Amino acid sequence: MKTRAITGFFFTIVMIGSFLLGHNVFGAFYLLLSGFCLYEFYTLIKKETAAPNIVAGLLSGALIYAAFAFITYDASLTPAGESSMRIGHTLLFLVPLGVIIVFIFELFKISVAPFANIGYTLLGVVFVVIPFTFFHALAYVSGPYTVHIPLGFLLLLWSNDTGAYLVGMSIGRTKLFERHSPKKTWEGFIGGVVISAAVGYIISLYFPELSWKNWVSVAILISCFGTLGDLVESMFKRSINIKDSGTILPGHGGLLDRFDGLLLAAPVVYTYLYFAVNV
Structure with a gap:
């Protein structure tokens, strides 16, 4: 428990610093x-x-992330902003080349299942990298760069996880999805929704970019789709018979274990806010 707390503390400091x-x-x-x-x-x-082809997959993922990062950057139509947009569009046209490289590399490998390798390589980019591009875009969804919306997203994600854990441990009885996550309960899920919604209202008092209704709506979306992302990652780990996705974070497992909720929640939250804020 001590190791977990120390790791969580320093990792949180690094993320806030970013x-x-x-x-x-x-x-x-x-x-x-x-x-x-x-x-x-x-x-x-x-x-x-x-x-999977690690090099080709990482290259494709980096191109996609960088392209959309430059496109979403908003400098209020200054020359720097226009230059960023041009760079983003250039990188976007290079994305198909990154995908083609995946196929080319596989041609020169000796493999009994080349299309399984290609499929898993591209699945990793879609499942892991694209959600992070949506999370990055949250900083610009209301206009120029602001830390409040992505920071609020993480606070709500952590609030839901903490609330679901505490309520589930206290009064949890009815299993939510026992086949993939035996410890999750409906009581814990509802507790996470309620606590994250309350935190969403509190956040609205300090982060005025969104109204309290939008913050609470974001909290509910994060609770639902963050939990779904957790279940999907649990399904993935069970399919390959592992407990944790890695050991990079002592006491916490791997990075995928820490960000599984973000993977499905970030695209949904960005889509909601894009229309709620800009329409």
Whole structure:
């Protein structure tokens, strides 16, 4: 428990620092984080029959993340902003080349299941990297760069996890999805929704970019789709007979274990806010 607490403390400090040091550090930090998560995903897959192409997958993922990072960057139509948009569009046109490289590399490998390798390589990019591009875009969904919305997203994600754990441990009886996650209960899920919604209202008092109704709506979406992401990652780990996705975070497991809720929640939350804020 002590190791878990120390690791969680320092990792939280690093993440908060990535928000406060400006948009360049923020973008670079989550590019690296998505790359490490993708590498972890590929490493787990290699324990089974498929052998994803790590180099080609990381290259494709980096191109996709960078392209959308430059496109979503908003400098209020200054020359820097227009230049960023051009760079983003250039990188976007290079994305198909990154995908083609996956196929080319497989042509020169000796493999009994080449399309399984290709499929897992591209699945990793879709499942891991693209959600991080949506999370990065949250910093610009209401206009110029602001740390409040992505930071609020993480606070709500952590609030839901903590609330679901505490309520589930106290009064949890009815299993939520026992086949993939035996410890999760409906009582814990409802507790996580209620606590994250309450935290969403509190956040609205300090982060005025969104109204309290939007913050509470985001909290509910995070609770639902964050839990779904957790279940999907549990299904993935059970399919390859492992408990944790890695050991990079002592006491916490791997990076995918820490960000499984983000993978499905970030695209949904960004889509909701894009229309709620801009329409």
